[in-house]
Amino acid sequence: MFEKLRELSGTEPVKQDDGSYTPSRLSLKVAAPSKTDYDHASYPNALSDGKKKVLVLCTEERFLTTANGEKFRTGNHPVELFVVLLHLEKAGFGCDLATISGAPVAIEDWAIPEQDEAVIGIMERYRPSLEKPLSLSEVIASRLGKDSPYVAVFIPGGHGAILGLPESREVKQVLRWAIDSGKYIIAICHGPAAFLSLTLDENPQNFPFHGYKYSGFPDSGDKLLPCIGYLPGKMPWYFGEKLDDLGMKNVSNIPSGTVKEDRRLLTGDGPLAANALGELAAKRLLEACSTK
Numbered sequence: 001m002f003e004k005l006r007e008l009s010g011t012e013p014v015k016q017d018d019g020s021y022t023p024s025r026l027s028l029k030v031a032a033p034s035k036t037d038y039d040h041a042s043y044p045n046a047l048s049d050g051k052k053k054v055l056v057l058c059t060e061e062r063f064l065t066t067a068n069g070e071k072f073r074t075g076n077h078p079v080e081l082f083v084v085l086l087h088l089e090k091a092g093f094g095c096d097l098a099t100i101s102g103a104p105v106a107i108e109d110w111a112i113p114e115q116d117e118a119v120i121g122i123m124e125r126y127r128p129s130l131e132k133p134l135s136l137s138e139v140i141a142s143r144l145g146k147d148s149p150y151v152a153v154f155i156p157g158g159h160g161a162i163l164g165l166p167e168s169r170e171v172k173q174v175l176r177w178a179i180d181s182g183k184y185i186i187a188i189c190h191g192p193a194a195f196l197s198l199t200l201d202e203n204p205q206n207f208p209f210h211g212y213k214y215s216g217f218p219d220s221g222d223k224l225l226p227c228i229g230y231l232p233g234k235m236p237w238y239f240g241e242k243l244d245d246l247g248m249k250n251v252s253n254i255p256s257g258t259v260k261e262d263r264r265l266l267t268g269d270g271p272l273a274a275n276a277l278g279e280l281a282a283k284r285l286l287e288a289c290s291t292k
Contacts, residue, residue: 011229013070020063020071022110024229031230034115037275038083040090045286047092052289053149054088054095054186056081057171057194058133058156060103061163066226066233075106077158079113079271080188082122084154087278089122091286093151096143097126100168102135108158111271136170144177151285153178157189157217157270159231162239166196179208184288186281188268189255192216192248193239199246210247214267215260216240218252 010026023031058081064072085095097105107130113119123130134143143150153174155161165171171194178185187194192214199207219240225231240250252258257272259280266284268277 013229013232016073020073021232022073023231027225027228027230028110030228031271032111032113034113036079036083036113036116036119036271038086038116038118039275040118041087041279041282043091043282043286045290046090047286047289050092050094051149052093052151052285054093054152054154054285055139055150055174056085056095056097056154056156057165057174058097058099058105059158059160059163059165060099060101060106061160062106064159064163065236066231067236068233070232072159072231073108073110074160074163075108075158076156076160077108077189077271078111078119078123080158080191080274081156082119082126083274084156084186084188084278084281085126086118086122087282088285091282093282093285094149096134097129098134098136098139100136100164100170102133102138105130105133106160108160136168136174140170140173144174150183151288152184152186152281154281155185155187155191155194157187157191159190161190162193162237165194166239167200168197169200172197172200182264184264184266184281184284186266186277187214187216188273188277189217189270190239192243192267195248196239196242204246207246207248209265212262212265213249213251213260214243214262214265215252215258215269215273216250216267217255217270218250220253221255
């Protein structure tokens with residue numbers, strides 16, 4: 001009876017042919033509109049030579065196993081990834097997509113805004129990079145030296161960001177390089193989960209973001225998602241709790257589009273924050289480049 005009521009109300013997660021689940025009809029109406037709020041901002045001081053780049057740490061993981069054993073079809077959220085990239089492109093920055101192993105970038109395809117020409121266009125331009133991104137071993141071996149083209153590291157969200165990235169020593173090495181080199185780090189939604197990699201083989205008291213404030217998808221939101229059928233079960237763990245324990249505070253209580261700047265850390269709490277975060281990142285990176 002309960003499942004029938006959920007089906008009638010549109011809150012039943014949708015089972016796919018492979019046995020995984022995508023969000024319910026109701027949650028998609030709320031969380032995955034057909035167009036974004038991308039505002040086509042222009043940057044008069046945009047770079048023109050294309051030599052400065054942003055390294056984009058993406059997930060290659062497509063399935064999140066929830067606490068009840070059901071699999072949620074996930075990856076990186078397309079709005080959080082591509083709306084930010086649209087701004088970085090407009091500002092004249094190149095963007096290199098990378099996954100841990102070099103496997104294809106996983107995308108939450110059910111969240112693609114099908115009527116947003118700008119997002120669909122950039123997705124098509126990046127199709128080769130989505131299918132064949134850089135591997136982090138390749139990035140570490142040849143692209144993080146003294147003459148690195150990267151001015152920032154960007155970690156897009158989507159629930160897939162909690163898979164692999166927080167346990168990767170290669171992610172740790174990239175983030176440690178960015179911090180030590182004074183680069184900007186940009187993260188959105190579940191992207192800050194990757195910061196947990198900085199605790200691997202380290203004393204938690206030495207966490208480099210201790211005392212920082214960030215805007216990310218709140219644990220309270222993740223705890224509500226099964227109720228509306230966005231997730232087929234409870235989260236296996238909550239990244240916000242772990243960052244709290246390390247002395248990092250999330251300023252977002254609800255995913256409302258909040259953006260936070262704390263030193264060289266730029267963050268946003270979800271798809272509603274992608275446009276504002278992209279603008280902020282473009283402006284700060286251009287300012288940083290102009291002072292060198």
